[in-house]
Amino acid sequence: MRLVDGLMNGPWIRYANLRYALEEDPPRPERLAVAQALTEHHQGKVRSFNRAHEALGAGPEWATPTPDLLRFVAHMYRVPAGYLTGEDDNQIRDKALDRACGKKVIEGTPIPDSFFVDTVCQPMLETPGDEQRLAVVGRMRKLFRRSVWAYLARPVMGLMMTAGWIAITLPTPEDWFRWFCVAMFATMTLVFFRVDLRRVRRALELLRLPQGRFQSVVEGRLREEVGANLQDLMTRTTFPAAWFHDTLCHQRPLSATDLVQIGAPELGEARIAWAAVDRQLRQPRD
Structure with a gap:
């Protein structure tokens, strides 16, 4: 560079x-x-x-x-x-x-x-308990299950619309422009069908992981979204500086309380959690 x-x-x-x-x-x-x-x-x-x-x-x-x-x-x-x-x-x-x-x-x-300098940053000296971490895992499992249905709905609807369009076009075999549009629409439907089914497969594979492995993946993805949204979280939440230090520098797991504050209405409610789900389904990481 x-x-x-x-x-x-x-x-x-x-x-x-x-x-x-x-x-x-x-x-x-x-x-x-x-x-x-x-x-x-x-x-x-x-x-x-x-x-x-x-x-x-x-x-x-x-x-x-x-x-x-x-x-x-x-x-x-x-x-x-x-x-x-x-x-x-x-x-x-x-x-x-x-x-x-x-x-x-x-x-x-x-x-x-x-x-190089070591900036003094006082840690929080607080880590979430197992109950708090399990609440985060449960919430993220629900979001991944919802994503499965969301990504299944689009290809199914696309196939139904393609079938209906073909049925309407059959009585006019001489209308080449309409058939061309049908072919283009069918091609796009197949492309989206493949992409969406790949994401569905990734979500199902993740949901089948053991509890500890699923928890590790989810927490890592949530920390990535915390990093990507650092500007908003620093200016629009009450998280202290030590919270960012422990979460990003020391790999501190997120608690249920953290997840609630991350999902505040001022930040678009579940936007960060959904972004973590989408990031995992687009670019899976174990």
Whole structure:
């Protein structure tokens, strides 16, 4: 990845240049979700969910990353927070770290340890009990079962509509344009049929996993969505900074209480939980 001068770009662009340079090993999926949430927009914006905005048909809006979000990312990747936020305006350090990252990417030269910092972040010292974790698992099992019926409904309806269209078109064999439309519709139906049945099969395979394995997969996917929606969760919920530290840095499982707050109406209710289901069915991970 070609590095750009930090003085000419915003802090999120610097982070885009750093996220591969600072990881010896590929980042964990939930950390990668944070990276994608910060860098997927060409103007360095992050997605911010707004219910009124979505109701008007425009979908998610794009917002500048908050300083708190960038500080937390700096903590996760062990870089000086000021390098991402720009608050300390340390141009000498920024240029030196840009140069060090460039050598890391291009030549494989390790980045000097003097650049790394361990930001103090007090852990919560609280982990959810088995009952709380089982409540999350039960809720996610219901969502996966509902997804099976949802993904079965579309191909069935498509096949019924295709059959009905063919029946209507049979009396007019000379109408080639109508037959062409039928053929195109049938082809699309078969494509969606295959895609939906693959997702149904993945959901059924996941539901058949032992309790512990299912719980591990679900919690990992939920943490990925927490990372992808970090901006909204930091600004629209009452989660303390230590909650994000334990959840994303220390792999803390999510509790039933966490799931309720993640599914608050201000965040689109079950949007994050459904996104975790969809992520698993699109790109299954054991």
